[in-house]
Amino acid sequence: MSGGTLNTRRKEPLSEPHRHIGAQDLLKQKDSVSHSGFLRKRGKLERLVGSNGLFTAIFSELSKWRQRFVIVGRGCLYVYADEHGRSPLQSVSLKDYTRVERPTSGGLEIDTRRCFRVVPSNERTMKTFVFGCAKDGERKEWMYKIREEMLLANSKTDEIEVSGSGSDEYVYLEKPIIEPIIQPPTYSKPDVPNRRPPQVPEEDSSDSENSDYDIIQEEDVKRLRGKPLPEVPKEDNHVVRRPEKPKKPQYLKSKDQAADPNEYLFDNSDRQKAIDILARRTSGTFLVRKSRMGDQQVLSVQTEEGMKEYKIYDKPAGLTIDNKTYFKSVEKLIENYKRQSLPNRRTTLMRGFSITEEQ
Secondary structure: OOOEEEEOOOOOOOOOOOOOOOHHHHHHOHHHOOEEEEEEEOOHHHHHHHOOHHHHHHOOOOOOOEEEEEEEEOOEEEEEOOOOOOOOOEEEEOOOEEEEEOOOOOOOOOOOOEEEEEEEOOOOOOOOEEEEEOOHHHHHHHHHHHHHHHHHHOOOOOEEEEOOOHHHHHHHHOOOOOOOOOOOOOOOOOOOOOOOOOOOOOOOOOOOOOOOOOOOOHHHHHHHHOOOOOOOOOOOOOOOOOOOOOOOOOOOOOOOOOOOHHHOEEOOOOHHHHHHHHHOOOOOEEEEEEOOOOOOEEEEEEEOOEEEEEEEEEEOOEEEOOOOOOEOOHHHHHHHHHHOOOOOOOOOOOEEOOOOOOO
16 A cells, blocks of 8 residues: 555445355456455354453463455455355445454454454454454455445445555555444433422401411410510529540542542553553452553553553544443543443442552
8 A cells, every 4th residue: 555545446335245156257347356365264163262361271272363354345345265165154234334453452463363343333243354364464455345336335435544654554444444433412301291280378367256276365465475485594603615636538549439540540651561561450440541652642551451551532522442432531431431331341440540449
């Protein structure tokens, strides 16, 4: 990918991918193929074995990613067992797929393979593909080709100037083709029933002998006025009262309490140092370090499976680590994930790395 203007090639996308077509038959249809080649693919078995260190040691062969033959074209993606496969193992339309990106967590970048993810708009109901390449240049080429087919499948156009530097290329490649739209919450006024004012009974101005009130006689008034008022007891100045002890302020210690940024900010971009610091801490201990690329930040969290990291993206809607929920500041982001689990994890943030275990 050299510097210049990147324009997507407009073709007619398929509404549904071919389900029963051989790899060689599909390659013969020149208009249906944009790019093809071999990639390493992580499946369910590899993800299960790779997430458990004990399984990886015992079943090392099962943890290796399998080689697959992949074809993209006309807004669709096909995965074959090899280049002579009679029918695809998986075939999907790239409609509602929004971005290609490098993994930011899960330990994939530690491996020698160069990985990238094909991410849908809804990861709960749609499949996310994870592929691995031998070289970084090959990864960029695949990410660019798949992004072109995403634009075609979603009827989007994209013209952007990209320089020749690797960091600028990834900024373009990892940009979502569909920006998430945050709808402001709507509030409806509750239905308040119209209340009638209470009825005031009409005053009876007539002097009736059958009145509900007792009539005070003049003699009783004179007798009551003649009684002296009771004396007010005088205050005894000789009694010394002990002053009340001031109540001790009650401090509520809770993980919902706003954390001091000095407790978790780590003024360094060295990932290995972050691993060494968190390796000796309990699950839920976290820090926020500088990213090795640009001026972004990375949230590093110690879990039961080791350290996991989330890149903090600065989007127009706010800061986010999952492109779904946005916050005005890093402090608000930290407070939120102290109350709820991190994306794709059951772990919540507990304490900053600078706080000792006794605290």
